[in-house]
Amino acid sequence: MSESELYSDENLSVVEQAVVEQCLRAKAAARRLAYLSTKVKNDALEAMAHALTEAQTFILEANSHDIKAAKERGMAEAMQDRLLLTGSRIHAMAAGLREVAALPDPIGEVIDGSRRPNGLEIRRVRVPLGVIGIIYESRPNVTVDAAALCLKAGNAVVLRGGSEAIHSNIALARVISQAATEAGVPAGAIELVESTDRAAAQRLMRMNGVVDVLIPRGGAGLIQTVVRTATVPTIETGVGNCHVYVDSAADLELAERLTVNSKCHRPSVCNAAETLLVHRDVAEIFLPRVGKALRERGVELRGDDRTRALVPNVTPASEDDYYTEFLGLIMAVRVVSSLDEAMDHIDKYGSKHTELIVTRDFNAAQRFVREVDASTVNVNASTRFTDGGQFGLGAEIGISTQKLHARGPMGLREITSTKFIVFGDGQVRE
Amino acid sequence: MSESELYSDENLSVVEQAVVEQCLRAKAAARRLAYLSTKVKNDALEAMAHALTEAQTFILEANSHDIKAAKERGMAEAMQDRLLLTGSRIHAMAAGLREVAALPDPIGEVIDGSRRPNGLEIRRVRVPLGVIGIIYESRPNVTVDAAALCLKAGNAVVLRGGSEAIHSNIALARVISQAATEAGVPAGAIELVESTDRAAAQRLMRMNGVVDVLIPRGGAGLIQTVVRTATVPTIETGVGNCHVYVDSAADLELAERLTVNSKCHRPSVCNAAETLLVHRDVAEIFLPRVGKALRERGVELRGDDRTRALVPNVTPASEDDYYTEFLGLIMAVRVVSSLDEAMDHIDKYGSKHTELIVTRDFNAAQRFVREVDASTVNVNASTRFTDGGQFGLGAEIGISTQKLHARGPMGLREITSTKFIVFGDGQVRE
Numbered sequence: 001m002s003e004s005e006l007y008s009d010e011n012l013s014v015v016e017q018a019v020v021e022q023c024l025r026a027k028a029a030a031r032r033l034a035y036l037s038t039k040v041k042n043d044a045l046e047a048m049a050h051a052l053t054e055a056q057t058f059i060l061e062a063n064s065h066d067i068k069a070a071k072e073r074g075m076a077e078a079m080q081d082r083l084l085l086t087g088s089r090i091h092a093m094a095a096g097l098r099e100v101a102a103l104p105d106p107i108g109e110v111i112d113g114s115r116r117p118n119g120l121e122i123r124r125v126r127v128p129l130g131v132i133g134i135i136y137e138s139r140p141n142v143t144v145d146a147a148a149l150c151l152k153a154g155n156a157v158v159l160r161g162g163s164e165a166i167h168s169n170i171a172l173a174r175v176i177s178q179a180a181t182e183a184g185v186p187a188g189a190i191e192l193v194e195s196t197d198r199a200a201a202q203r204l205m206r207m208n209g210v211v212d213v214l215i216p217r218g219g220a221g222l223i224q225t226v227v228r229t230a231t232v233p234t235i236e237t238g239v240g241n242c243h244v245y246v247d248s249a250a251d252l253e254l255a256e257r258l259t260v261n262s263k264c265h266r267p268s269v270c271n272a273a274e275t276l277l278v279h280r281d282v283a284e285i286f287l288p289r290v291g292k293a294l295r296e297r298g299v300e301l302r303g304d305d306r307t308r309a310l311v312p313n314v315t316p317a318s319e320d321d322y323y324t325e326f327l328g329l330i331m332a333v334r335v336v337s338s339l340d341e342a343m344d345h346i347d348k349y350g351s352k353h354t355e356l357i358v359t360r361d362f363n364a365a366q367r368f369v370r371e372v373d374a375s376t377v378n379v380n381a382s383t384r385f386t387d388g389g390q391f392g393l394g395a396e397i398g399i400s401t402q403k404l405h406a407r408g409p410m411g412l413r414e415i416t417s418t419k420f421i422v423f424g425d426g427q428v429r430e
Numbered sequence: 431m432s433e434s435e436l437y438s439d440e441n442l443s444v445v446e447q448a449v450v451e452q453c454l455r456a457k458a459a460a461r462r463l464a465y466l467s468t469k470v471k472n473d474a475l476e477a478m479a480h481a482l483t484e485a486q487t488f489i490l491e492a493n494s495h496d497i498k499a500a501k502e503r504g505m506a507e508a509m510q511d512r513l514l515l516t517g518s519r520i521h522a523m524a525a526g527l528r529e530v531a532a533l534p535d536p537i538g539e540v541i542d543g544s545r546r547p548n549g550l551e552i553r554r555v556r557v558p559l560g561v562i563g564i565i566y567e568s569r570p571n572v573t574v575d576a577a578a579l580c581l582k583a584g585n586a587v588v589l590r591g592g593s594e595a596i597h598s599n600i601a602l603a604r605v606i607s608q609a610a611t612e613a614g615v616p617a618g619a620i621e622l623v624e625s626t627d628r629a630a631a632q633r634l635m636r637m638n639g640v641v642d643v644l645i646p647r648g649g650a651g652l653i654q655t656v657v658r659t660a661t662v663p664t665i666e667t668g669v670g671n672c673h674v675y676v677d678s679a680a681d682l683e684l685a686e687r688l689t690v691n692s693k694c695h696r697p698s699v700c701n702a703a704e705t706l707l708v709h710r711d712v713a714e715i716f717l718p719r720v721g722k723a724l725r726e727r728g729v730e731l732r733g734d735d736r737t738r739a740l741v742p743n744v745t746p747a748s749e750d751d752y753y754t755e756f757l758g759l760i761m762a763v764r765v766v767s768s769l770d771e772a773m774d775h776i777d778k779y780g781s782k783h784t785e786l787i788v789t790r791d792f793n794a795a796q797r798f799v800r801e802v803d804a805s806t807v808n809v810n811a812s813t814r815f816t817d818g819g820q821f822g823l824g825a826e827i828g829i830s831t832q833k834l835h836a837r838g839p840m841g842l843r844e845i846t847s848t849k850f851i852v853f854g855d856g857q858v859r860e
Contacts, residue, residue: 378854
């Protein structure tokens, strides 16, 4: 679609028109960002970090409006805490910016190349994606984190946060985008959609030819809405219905430790385990033991009949339970008769995020690794490791659960594209 | 979405239901295809090649129905030729299958890996995408080519060709899928949607959770429909509004050769040039000369005022002409005052496919390569080289003009995904 077409659409509302203009500003900025020097980008990240701490009072004041509104609407305490900014949280955001500055610049990397028989020199080099749209909920720190990662990888970003954090997001975006511009980053590199109208998000999701990719960050509802509404290419992130499969050949002490860590270490995140599958040969010994350990940590168990026969007071698991990402202290449990049955269960109910087998059997481990279709497949290691930092990718912009473009934790490289460069001296095709 | 949800949707028509079932068969096959041995895949490709030549009479008979219908509808001769199968064309398809068999298997490649400080061994390995939907027009050979590439990369494929080739496509798909199954490929690996109803294509485009990616192949209309309708991730291919920019420092003899080759070598394809941009400093000498050479090859020129002042009988170019992929013997021409003006023009009107600068100036070449945003940027080499075979990728499933997942010519590697494998010995997160 040409820019003039977008501009000349008289059916656009004022809200949509504003989004169109922001996206076009971002696109114009992206052209220059693509070859901005690493030094300018890093200096800008440092300036943004400095500006955040300098503007602490301004940011906390804006945040207090969001918190006030949240209380008035009776938002749950846990959600209010996600929304809350404090001096130390602002310092943490600034530290995050400096960490991104310290990461290697992915842009300009020569990925591969060859000389063809006709003398053409072909190079594939890493370039930015262009304009990235981020649609997210609650945590205002995403505003800063996402802007930093996009900038470091040479992308312009159009941010669209949730209405509950709108005052905080506007304040944060103003502070960092002003600091970035003053440090030599083109204006338009960091745009925040200030309208909380749904039409604004809908417009952003349909800016084909201007926005190159959308990355939704948030709950399953948000992600599904974006995936189903957007015509701009989207990277689906985050939903993790992860399984722990305890094989007949598992070391049961290790299996208990891994189950408890995968479920309880941080139950609200996508790489926490939701369902425990136990081979029938070890169920009689293992289930009472792990059941006790999980209950001691406050986990509610929902099991099939075989589980319920072995562990007292387990609620019957419904079909829906096996599909559910509980994101809390609930775990579905099922006894399976074989490795195949475990893999069939994972294939049917899983979300292709992270799957774990606990076993000492080489063949079982090999089959699980080969045959289970997920972003990350673990043998004898907690599901909680699926994370950009843990994998050594540096910061992370999300965890992709789709197979296109990027799969699993996404670092800077995953928000880039490539370009072929062909040098010749007059070659034509015969 | 769960399979049961898809099945239980009572609003599905019979046509849609059939597509759902085909996609689910493909998904079931994909699970096994992911770890099918290279030998079985190659043997199957050989068997498919053999079966095609054996079934030549059956295929030509089916094709004759399509040709008859095309004649009755008064289809243009050129289009009829695209649809026509002959003995030699069937042999060419069989040869293509054998070429795919000879390519290295991309699946199983260990892309990178590391040992983390906590002892975790992390590997990133190449895996299939899963189920690929191909929506295409006219040429029946796409049925065979696409099936072969998908199979070699371990993917199941759901093919949806155009109504004009439906008899040919059904015949080809039956022959190759039967041969593949007999050679040990799981049934469902090659599915062809036999209904030409639009609802069938629409259903295919919305099979999220079952179809992993859609690749449209055809004209701009088809591609735009898929990009705007699909909720399944899509790789946009093929539209090429490519430019030749003749710089002030160009070798004009070389510039003429490259312009003529880029425009005339095969004008109907996406890597043919559509617009010629000429620096004003060389326009007076170059334009009359290249105008003559292009006209001798039957090219109609549409130019701006400056071009029309230098070349006789040039039609005025409209704004729309600069946006148009003519796919034929028409070329838009414009005189520009600088390299920047040329790059601005390309940025505004181009489709990010292939862009060429002709120059002897190192700095101009460097700036063009760095600043022009396209899948392929050429210096002193015909635009016609943007092709999987020419780039040494082996066969090609299309040329991506988007930035997500794959950009430029796509070979086998571009229809794969990756998977993290994590080996531990009981590591948990503290």
